[in-house]
Each structure stands twice: as C-alpha cells, then as structure tokens.
Amino acid sequence: DGGITQSPKYLFRKEGQNVTLSCEQNLNHDAMYWYRQDPGQGLRLIYYSQIVNDFQKGDIAEGYSVSREKKESFPLTVTSAQKNPTAFYLCASSSGTSDFSYEQYFGPGTRLTVT
Amino acid sequence: GQNIDQPTEMTATEGAIVQINCTYQTSGFNGLFWYQQHAGEAPTFLSYNVLDGLEEKGRFSSFLSRSKGYSYLLLKELQMKDSASYLCAALDSNYQLIWGAGTKLIIKP
Numbered sequence: 601d602g603g604i605t606q607s608p609k610y611l612f613r614k615e616g617q618n619v620t621l622s623c624e625q626n627l628n629h630d631a632m633y634w635y636r637q638d639p640g641q642g643l644r645l646i647y648y649s650q651i652v653n654d655f656q657k658g659d660i661a662e663g664y665s666v667s668r669e670k671k672e673s674f675p676l677t678v679t680s681a682q683k684n685p686t687a688f689y690l691c692a693s694s695s696g697t698s699d700f701s702y703e704q705y706f707g708p709g710t711r712l713t714v715t
Numbered sequence: 716g717q718n719i720d721q722p723t724e725m726t727a728t729e730g731a732i733v734q735i736n737c738t739y740q741t742s743g744f745n746g747l748f749w750y751q752q753h754a755g756e757a758p759t760f761l762s763y764n765v766l767d768g769l770e771e772k773g774r775f776s777s778f779l780s781r782s783k784g785y786s787y788l789l790l791k792e793l794q795m796k797d798s799a800s801y802l803c804a805a806l807d808s809n810y811q812l813i814w815g816a817g818t819k820l821i822i823k824p
Binding site: 640641642643644645648688690696702703704705706707708709711 | 719723745746748755756757758759760763802804806810811812814815816817819
C-alpha cells in the first residue's frame with residue numbers, strides 16, 4: 601500500500617539537542633511538505649520541496665533545516681536554535697504540477713516534546 | 716495578506732445537520748480544500764472545490780462562491796464519529812495551501 605510514514609510517533613529530547621524527524625513516501629509524489637501544529641491551531645508551513653535537491657522556506661523556517669536527496673525522503677531537523685520546538689509535526693506530499701493534483705496526503709505525525 | 720477565517724468551535728446534536736463556514740482572502744485562487752482531523756491524528760481529505768456550486772459526497776457536501784471568497788462544509792445525519800476538527804485551506808496563485816485554524820466540531824448525543 602502506498603503512503604507516507606513518519607517516525608517515531610513520539611519523541612522526547614532535552615533542550616539544546618538537535619533532533620531529526622523522518623518522513624518517507626512511496627506515492628511517487630514530487631512535492632513534499634513539513635508543517636507544525638500547536639494545540640488548537642492550524643497548520644503552519646515550515647519547509648517544502650517540489651523537486652529533488654531543491655527546497656524552499658515556508659512561513660516559520662527559522663530553527664529548522666531539511667534535505668531532499670531522494671524523491672522518497674524529506675527529513676526535518678529541529679535545531680537548538682528553535683525557541684519553542686515542542687509541537688506536533690506533520691509531513692505531507694502531493695503530486696503537484698505533474699498531474700495538476702494539489703491534494704496533500706499526510707503522514708501520521710510526530711509529537712516532539714523538548715524539556 | 717493571505718487569510719482564512721473559520722469559527723473556532725461549533726456544537727451540534729447527533730442526527731442533525733451542521734454547516735461550517737470558511738471565508739478566504741488569497742493572492743490568486745486555485746481551489747478550496749476541506750480536511751477532517753481527529754484529535755492527535757493527521758488530516759484526511761474531504762473535498763476540493765474549484766468551480767462555484769455545491770459538490771455532494773454522501774453525508775458531506777461542500778459549497779464554493781469564488782466571487783464572495785466563501786465556502787461551507789455541510790454535514791448531514793451527524794454521527795458521534797464526526798467529532799473532529801475541520802480544516803479549510805485555499806490554494807493560492809503559487810499552488811501553495813493556505814490553512815485556516817480549523818473548526819472543532821463537538822457532537823452531543
């Protein structure tokens with residue numbers, strides 16, 4: 601079955617540590633996205649990538665970094681520079697301009713807690 | 716700036732009908748999405764409207780008026796499992812989704 605996987609589901613880290621969240625998709629989608637969701641709020645875009653080896657900053661990119669070395673993978677690193685990293689992180693993908701379908705498919709999310 | 720407005724919370728009774736409204740202001744417009752999100756889970760796709768009018772899909776319908784920058788999601792024959800947040804998102808001129816904060820729908824027996 602095609603889909604998006606994120607691991608782990610829950611992640612705990614100490615303040616000052618960098619942490620990398622995994623996102624893998626086997627939908628053959630060109631575009632991938634990282635969102636952050638805080639309690640009672642909508643989705644805020646961190647980074648997105650429309651093609652391998654290229655990515656763009658979203659609305660809240662400060663303190664985060666990404667890479668897109670393979671079409672299937674789009675890992676997100678939460679660095680120690682991110683002031684409030686505790687949140688629910690969602691990865692999504694879409695086929696984008698390849699077939700003019702912009703519906704985004706989401707992974708199950710990673711809940712990161714930093715203390 | 717770009718903005719999506721929808722009510723924060725709504726309450727409805729099992730078996731009833733509820734309408735969740737969404738207004739949008741975006742730089743360009745290429746369609747309007749509705750997603751459902753249960754607590755602690757990922758959003759799942761409900762509907763996509765790009766032309767004016769009503770699209771019906773089972774118990775759920777979605778309406779769009781491009782001239783008014785307005786959409787609504789209509790849920791009929793409400794079931795307890797419909798308790799969730801409903802996210803409205805507009806596709807802008809760069810084909811990026813602009814998300815609303817979501818409407819938390821509480822269903823009472």
